[in-house]
Amino acid sequence: MKSVFRQLAMWLGALTLAVAAALTGPTAAQAAAPAWPLLSNGSTDTNVTTAQYLLRHRRYSLTIDGQYGPGTTSAVKSFQSANGLSADGVIGAQTWGKLVVTLSPGANNDAVRALQVALNKYGYNLVVDGDWGPATTNAVNSFKSARGLSGGSVDTTTWQYLTGGTGSGNYRLVIGKSVLPRSEYDDPHHDYPAIDLPTLTGTTTYAITSGTIGHVGGSCGLGIGITGDDGAYYLYCHLNSRSVAAGSRVSAGQVLGYTGATGNVTGPHLHLEVRVNGANRCPQNMLLAIYDGVAVPAPSTLPATGCFY
Numbered sequence: 001m002k003s004v005f006r007q008l009a010m011w012l013g014a015l016t017l018a019v020a021a022a023l024t025g026p027t028a029a030q031a032a033a034p035a036w037p038l039l040s041n042g043s044t045d046t047n048v049t050t051a052q053y054l055l056r057h058r059r060y061s062l063t064i065d066g067q068y069g070p071g072t073t074s075a076v077k078s079f080q081s082a083n084g085l086s087a088d089g090v091i092g093a094q095t096w097g098k099l100v101v102t103l104s105p106g107a108n109n110d111a112v113r114a115l116q117v118a119l120n121k122y123g124y125n126l127v128v129d130g131d132w133g134p135a136t137t138n139a140v141n142s143f144k145s146a147r148g149l150s151g152g153s154v155d156t157t158t159w160q161y162l163t164g165g166t167g168s169g170n171y172r173l174v175i176g177k178s179v180l181p182r183s184e185y186d187d188p189h190h191d192y193p194a195i196d197l198p199t200l201t202g203t204t205t206y207a208i209t210s211g212t213i214g215h216v217g218g219s220c221g222l223g224i225g226i227t228g229d230d231g232a233y234y235l236y237c238h239l240n241s242r243s244v245a246a247g248s249r250v251s252a253g254q255v256l257g258y259t260g261a262t263g264n265v266t267g268p269h270l271h272l273e274v275r276v277n278g279a280n281r282c283p284q285n286m287l288l289a290i291y292d293g294v295a296v297p298a299p300s301t302l303p304a305t306g307c308f309y
């Protein structure tokens with residue numbers, strides 16, 4: 001009889017633990033969610049573009065330009081009035097809560113464009129086409145699992161992480177996130193501050209940040225230089241082909257061309273340099289921050305030693 005009671009007590013204990021785990025699981029994830037960002041007239045960032053696509057999804061007519069001006073303010077006021085919110089034209093927690101929509105794989109609309117823009121803040125380099133296909137699925141799953149969020153859909157909590165997280169600002173990965181593992185982005189270079197990313201010929205390469213394009217040759221092969229709006233110079237070498245003309249402007253994440261093995265190489269790879277006032281800096285910390293979707297260190301703060309042998 002005693003052993004039956006002990007058995008029962010153990011079983012009840014296990015049940016209590018299981019219930020406690022089920023109750024604390026989702027709560028723990030939500031407690032860590034970042035605050036919704038506050039957007040108002042004059043705001044200019046990726047979250048503004050996300051909000052504009054969400055407003056257009058709700059059939060408000062406005063220009064998608066990442067600039068929170070009179071047109072956006074007016075659309076927000078209309079949306080707030082229609083949703084029982086005080087029409088102050090500012091997007092805060094309450095307005096975000098009403099504005100976001102739950103999305104699932106296969107959706108095709110402006111809310112998916114909002115999602116793709118928001119994901120790109122974390123280095124995913126998605127084409128903003130409003131079509132939730134396999135690339136968007138991979139990005140959503142990667143983003144959610146890194147934050148302990150379960151399920152394949154994008155719900156209010158996911159939107160909160162997407163818009164409230166720091167992201168990488170005006171920086172994007174130079175190749176697709178799934179091309180190479182994170183461990184490739186901290187490798188030292190063989191002779192001076194730079195990095196070699198072992199990419200197969202034909203891998204799409206993207207602008208790390210916005211700036212102006214220059215074409216580079218010589219041992220760099222088919223090379224591209226970006227004079228960045230952040231004041232740094234970014235050099236991409238050994239491309240198989242270039243998709244942007246010298247002198248043209250690019251935005252962060254824009255396709256520059258395709259990697260290859262031109263110039264002085266022993267095999268295909270993407271050689272990348274970051275220069276500040278003509279001096280090479282170690283790109284590793286910058287690339288890792290972009291990969292992780294966190295705030296990117298200013299190029300001038302990158303070390304000049306410790307990343308080569």
Ligand SMILES: [Zn+2]
Pocket residue numbers: 189194195196271272
């Ligand atoms: Zn190299």
